[in-house]
Amino acid sequence: MKLDQATIAKLAAHLENCELEARDTTKITDDHPEMDWDDAYAIQDEIKRRKIARGCRIVGLKAGLTSHAKMKQMGVDTPVFGFLADYFSVPEGGEIKLSELIHPKVEPEIAFVTKAALKGPGCHIGAVLAATDFVMPAIEIIDSRYRDFKFDLKSVVADNCSSSRFVVGGRIRPVEDLDLRTLGVVIEKNGEVVALGAGAAVLGHPAAAIAMLANLLGERGEEIPAGTLILSGAITEAVMVKAGDNVTLRAQDLGSVSVRFA
Numbered sequence: 001m002k003l004d005q006a007t008i009a010k011l012a013a014h015l016e017n018c019e020l021e022a023r024d025t026t027k028i029t030d031d032h033p034e035m036d037w038d039d040a041y042a043i044q045d046e047i048k049r050r051k052i053a054r055g056c057r058i059v060g061l062k063a064g065l066t067s068h069a070k071m072k073q074m075g076v077d078t079p080v081f082g083f084l085a086d087y088f089s090v091p092e093g094g095e096i097k098l099s100e101l102i103h104p105k106v107e108p109e110i111a112f113v114t115k116a117a118l119k120g121p122g123c124h125i126g127a128v129l130a131a132t133d134f135v136m137p138a139i140e141i142i143d144s145r146y147r148d149f150k151f152d153l154k155s156v157v158a159d160n161c162s163s164s165r166f167v168v169g170g171r172i173r174p175v176e177d178l179d180l181r182t183l184g185v186v187i188e189k190n191g192e193v194v195a196l197g198a199g200a201a202v203l204g205h206p207a208a209a210i211a212m213l214a215n216l217l218g219e220r221g222e223e224i225p226a227g228t229l230i231l232s233g234a235i236t237e238a239v240m241v242k243a244g245d246n247v248t249l250r251a252q253d254l255g256s257v258s259v260r261f262a
């Protein structure tokens with residue numbers, strides 16, 4: 001760790017206030033170039049602590065930057081993880097007010113729900129599939145607090161990996177009958193296809209993102225408990241939205257999920 005506790009608390013408050021007030025900021029590594037990975041996750045943990053202290057529930061985890069499309073779009077090269085708070089969850093077919101967000105983008109993802117704990121090191125796809133209760137399609141709405149989505153990995157980790165909102169729904173299915181590698185997804189904006197891909201875009205298999213997450217948490221002595229919702233990361237690049245947009249994710253074998261922006 002390179003930052004002291006007071007600086008971590010100050011940066012967490014700053015980033016969380018930007019989230020809650022829907023305003024952007026410059027990336028925090030501009031002022032703290034020395035900060036390391038532990039500092040970045042400590043700031044994210046402090047944001048989580050602030051939310052819990054205010055009465056929020058943590059309802060899940062997310063992996064991010066798990067596809068080449070995303071890494072290329074954002075100019076970074078390592079997957080990262082963050083948490084999902086209760087108020088991030090938007091009902092299927094629901095509406096998101098653009099005034100509450102800065103510059104949201106949508107991503108097609110596969111959501112996993114576990115039925116057994118997963119613990120690294122050494123967690124692999126087989127362990128993830130055995131521990132998966134079911135999967136469902138998800139639209140993640142990311143909203144980096146950094147101006148123009150310009151960030152480096154440590155800044156984005158501190159910012160809870162741009163987490164903002166998510167919508168899950170569609171068909172809920174056990175993984176046994178699915179091939180998540182070849183499962184196709186299409187994102188439509190106002191009826192027009194704007195991005196498409198297949199599950200293998202995420203680290204070769206979306207379950208590999210969950211294994212990676214269990215292994216990263218394992219380094220911290222933590223595990224993924226049974227009953228955890230986890231977003232496995234965007235299959236395609238993220239797509240910009242504006243007021244009035246209707247977004248639908250159509251996922252092969254998993255039905256569709258929609259959300260509107262007002």
Ligand code: OOG
Pocket residue numbers: 063064065066067070074107140142143144149156161162163232233234238
């Ligand atoms: C970071 C979050 C990335 C994903 O699914 O890859 C993410 C960002 O691109 O702002 O959620």
Ligand code: MG
Pocket residue numbers: 062063064107109140142231233234
């Ligand atoms: Mg995502």
